[in-house]
Amino acid sequence: MVESTGRRPTIYSVADRAGVSIATVSRVLRRPGEVRASTRDRVLAVVEELGYVPDGAARSLAVKSHEAHGLVLPELRGPYYADLLTGYEQGAAEGGASVVVLLTHGKDDVDLLVRRLAGRVDGMVLMGAVPVSSGTVAAVRAKLPVLVLADRHQVSVESFSTENVRSAEQLTRHLIDVHGRRSLRFVGSPEFADDVRERYAGFVAAHEAAGLAPAEPVPATFREDDGPRVASLLVEDGLGADGVVCANDELALSVMQRLLAAGVDVPGRISVTGWDDVMAARYVTPGLTTVSQPVRELGREVAVRMRALLEDRHSAPEQHVLPTRLVLRQSCGCA
Amino acid sequence: MVESTGRRPTIYSVADRAGVSIATVSRVLRRPGEVRASTRDRVLAVVEELGYVPDGAARSLAVKSHEAHGLVLPELRGPYYADLLTGYEQGAAEGGASVVVLLTHGKDDVDLLVRRLAGRVDGMVLMGAVPVSSGTVAAVRAKLPVLVLADRHQVSVESFSTENVRSAEQLTRHLIDVHGRRSLRFVGSPEFADDVRERYAGFVAAHEAAGLAPAEPVPATFREDDGPRVASLLVEDGLGADGVVCANDELALSVMQRLLAAGVDVPGRISVTGWDDVMAARYVTPGLTTVSQPVRELGREVAVRMRALLEDRHSAPEQHVLPTRLVLRQSCGCA
DNA sequence: TGACGTGATGTAAGCGCTTACGACGACGAA
């Protein structure tokens, strides 16, 4: 039975009722081997009876560890962040840590929130796209290990990301070499995020290797809302383009749908590719050619690395890059 | 400049350096109005100089509040949980609380983890599908407010969910009345989760209202892996069925794709419907008829309610049900 | 001029844990 009279039970109530000292109660819970079986059982019975759960804050204060990691993401749309969180949570849980998530989208005091978060966790991972000042990052880094995702700008801070440049180059070359495309457009804003920048860099590299002049990127956010605009832009363009390399699947799906709705033959007249390999990519017609990233593994590896950092603070920052995989479907022109 | 010599700064270091007592430092940070402007500035300067961030555990211990909520979900696949988390995080953040997520999938000591979590948060929301013992739920409830999602089984605990029975009935009736379907199958395991049970109940109700005999459900999980099996089952069945009501979109998309691949005319020969309105539902051909749930709002409302409970513990448990919206596309037979 | 608010700050008592250290009894060896 759970007692619900008045205040919540503390280690003192348990000790009292079991006729032992609080030290013994603590030992029963943390190092059962150090206490005699008979007293252990007695204490555990009381713990069960009172429904005692040790207070995490008090424990954290005593052991000087929050047993929690912070994960700061801009939002949670699409499978990318969700998979990342899933992988990270798993990796953190393996080390007995829980993860507290902070979603910055729609909040205007991100810097304050991040600082506050820094007081409640042992380590923090920051998505590159998160709008946080470098001053805040510095302050937080001085206090605890920080890992950054999908942003290799700052060499001084350790980062994780998936490969972008070479995959984008490979994808672009596929369109040029295999499908004979000559007038490609890149959709996305390279200045918006580091990974978009890298994907565009790969796009450019493939053009240069083929002796073609790369077009300027067509600016767009990651949202599908931008699709219609981009699609009509392409159509009004008189369809000078014969291929569209989009910064992510959401954009690609939206563009492709509008193109098809406008009677444009995809991929006959124009190829469309995305990035991320979302679920919809394999259900649409034509199937969307895209790049698949090992996001879950990424999350897990970051968590594992974080745990290592927490044990051994002094190791040089490294830049980790995980490989991606080109997924050829029909939207590029493949059968 | 951030000082990184030795230990992290505490409220004592700040007080020392600013020549005030720790009480004043605390006041500067929490109730700036109560301290003279000149000392306030002096203290803030030191705070900045040392890069001081108050320790959350110590604060929690002193104020007896963790300023955090626990959110326990089975996993994070698909948009449902992600949206839920997004909405919840927003609602919690408005009250100054952060949210720590616990994903139970793949963990074998869920009960222990949930109990431990209960020691680090002020309130907890549990997804109905989470595999946690009722004993644990009782223990946690004795300690802090608990809200349950998508599971109205336990009347004693307050729950939130989206409407299922009537929407499912409406959807099924649409297939029967508008599209003249006479032999429908329900795909999903009602015993698997409470919401599936309710959706099947609506399916049955529509049949009874139309004087038809409802078929037994075709068991399936929420995963798309089950799609092929179900599809071939339907085909081997000689296509006695002329419609499939699936427990969610993932299942529906998978079934539909297999059906189409087998040369079956959807929706001509057989209707397919889902539940959730995932992104893919509006990109596939034919567009997937489904039910859209206000998941984000759900999350937010749960968070708001939790905040209310945290302030006023003694209010009777209520059962909240949010309305859903039928989204007619082409997979049911509509134009 | 002295009693008295008033505002600003310091003092100190917790909050509920963990753990180093010491006390104590039982037990085996000398």
Next chain:
DNA sequence: TTCGTCGTCGTAAGCGCTTACATCACGTCA
């Protein structure tokens, strides 16, 4: 018998905050 040794457990000192209360320096007002 006496003296380690060892297993078991209690004592008490923190961990870094918040906040009730005490204190103190100033006007203010009669």
